[in-house]
Amino acid sequence: MPEQTSKSMDDIMALCKRRGFVYQASEIYGGINGFWDYGPLGAQLKKNLRDAWWRDVVMHPCAGKRGPGGNPVRIVPVDTCIIQNPKVWAASGHVAGFNDPMVDCRESKARYRADHLMCMGEKGDKSGQIYAFIDGDEESFATALKKLSKYKKRDLTNDDIDLCPLTQMSAEELKITVGPHAKEVGTLTEPRAFNLMFKTYIGATATEDDIAYLRPETAQGIFINFKNVVDTTRVRVPFGVAQTGKAFRNEVTPRNFTFRSREFEQMEIEFFCHPDEAREWYTFWRDWRMAWWESIGLKGDNLILREHDSDELAHYAKEGAGTSDIEYRFPFTSPGYGELEGVAHRTDFDLRQHQDHAKVKLEYFDQERNERYLPHVIEPSAGLDRGVLALLCEAYTPDLDRPSKVYMKFHPRMAPIKAGVFPLVKKDGMPEKAEGLRDELVKHFGHSGFIEFDEKQSIGKRYARMDEAGCPFCFTIDGDTMTDNTVTVRDRDTASQERIGIDKVVEFLRDRIG
Numbered sequence: 001m002p003e004q005t006s007k008s009m010d011d012i013m014a015l016c017k018r019r020g021f022v023y024q025a026s027e028i029y030g031g032i033n034g035f036w037d038y039g040p041l042g043a044q045l046k047k048n049l050r051d052a053w054w055r056d057v058v059m060h061p062c063a064g065k066r067g068p069g070g071n072p073v074r075i076v077p078v079d080t081c082i083i084q085n086p087k088v089w090a091a092s093g094h095v096a097g098f099n100d101p102m103v104d105c106r107e108s109k110a111r112y113r114a115d116h117l118m119c120m121g122e123k124g125d126k127s128g129q130i131y132a133f134i135d136g137d138e139e140s141f142a143t144a145l146k147k148l149s150k151y152k153k154r155d156l157t158n159d160d161i162d163l164c165p166l167t168q169m170s171a172e173e174l175k176i177t178v179g180p181h182a183k184e185v186g187t188l189t190e191p192r193a194f195n196l197m198f199k200t201y202i203g204a205t206a207t208e209d210d211i212a213y214l215r216p217e218t219a220q221g222i223f224i225n226f227k228n229v230v231d232t233t234r235v236r237v238p239f240g241v242a243q244t245g246k247a248f249r250n251e252v253t254p255r256n257f258t259f260r261s262r263e264f265e266q267m268e269i270e271f272f273c274h275p276d277e278a279r280e281w282y283t284f285w286r287d288w289r290m291a292w293w294e295s296i297g298l299k300g301d302n303l304i305l306r307e308h309d310s311d312e313l314a315h316y317a318k319e320g321a322g323t324s325d326i327e328y329r330f331p332f333t334s335p336g337y338g339e340l341e342g343v344a345h346r347t348d349f350d351l352r353q354h355q356d357h358a359k360v361k362l363e364y365f366d367q368e369r370n371e372r373y374l375p376h377v378i379e380p381s382a383g384l385d386r387g388v389l390a391l392l393c394e395a396y397t398p399d400l401d402r403p404s405k406v407y408m409k410f411h412p413r414m415a416p417i418k419a420g421v422f423p424l425v426k427k428d429g430m431p432e433k434a435e436g437l438r439d440e441l442v443k444h445f446g447h448s449g450f451i452e453f454d455e456k457q458s459i460g461k462r463y464a465r466m467d468e469a470g471c472p473f474c475f476t477i478d479g480d481t482m483t484d485n486t487v488t489v490r491d492r493d494t495a496s497q498e499r500i501g502i503d504k505v506v507e508f509l510r511d512r513i514g
């Protein structure tokens, strides 16, 4: 059985709430579907992930790894607006094409993404009823099989059925289909396009001419500034532009905790290169991005790199242009995987679209090649919230031998709290000594939020709290500290304890958390 199935999403969500990682947005008003707020630990975890990305992409590109040809990778940052001229989204294809086909059930009132529904019928039977289920969802599969068996008046197994995606069904076939949550036949509507962009109005008049959109991706802000960046900096192709920021999609069925939200944050790179070098850069970025997710703790079978089949390629990708997903096995996708980051060779699609729509030349003059061309683009596009969710799921480690019954095994670089400092009891000079150590650690490791100082409750309860927060090390000041200047170090992952000199704590932590 895959490891992830032993982790329950309900338990993970309960811990997220209990410890202040993630709350439902507008909770005191009953919530709002598809929106989530981060609490103190979650906000810090998210910042650590964003900071690690920014450092390894912008400040120290590819953490020093050389690109094809042995040259250093050049990346510059931008920070562009959430609302842009609506023509941007017409040019990018989002106004016309950013649609998920959707299906409504007239009986149950449920709404599904058409590409998420599969249908089953008995093998070889063209006239009987067809039963829809949600692809990848075992429960709805089992229900559909049961309903089909009941209709056929005998027990059918997987071998007796034919499967077909709903998107390939004719209107006639839809009429004999039973929805996943329906009893009647033919209650599913035909798939309809549903624009995923949130609309708003600019200015006071709110007429059709004032319509604007909240950006559904951060990428376009980079493309429309390509010429500005080239004209105002010294960057030369090949180079990349990076940005992080909020994106909004009016998802038809937000679900799976923060995985599919309506407001989320992206971390995107658009890497511009000569068309002849695009293949090499694509491979470079795909492999480095995969290695990066591994470096922050998503190792092993739960992380995979999946190259797209040609029939999955997006509207801009042409034959031979690679696209791959870096995917994580979340408890709710297990044994399958869910996308964390897409790495795509977008060709010159976006620059060409903007060049045509804006009627502004976006070609680049390459002095070395003495050639004018529209660069090709490699886009590694990651979801920050999905990254945080993967870190939370990966870290969640049940352990019935501990008082907390669970601990969060974050990579030390990601851990929201890096160390705990605890006086064993609140007397005999221990609190003062512990405060001294806390101040020393704050001086060396940045702000005080990274270091938890706690003198309440029993030491076991304090360790349990830190286990759930995913704090890698706790230092306890006890009676012996007062005589021999040693402290107890408790390791989160092994729960084992050792004694080290109080003057060695900074070094100890630096070696382990960087």
Ligand code: ATP
Residues within 6 Å of the ligand: 217, 249, 251, 258, 259, 260, 261, 262, 263, 264, 265, 266, 339, 340, 341, 342, 381, 382, 383, 384, 385, 386
């Ligand atoms: P999906 O197929 O899951 O809808 P996508 O292929 O539409 O995703 P992209 O447009 O490639 O996603 O967006 C890049 C990244 O942004 C994704 O890899 C994902 O991490 C993140 N992302 C996209 N949609 C959402 C969402 N609704 N909620 C949270 N993160 C998202």
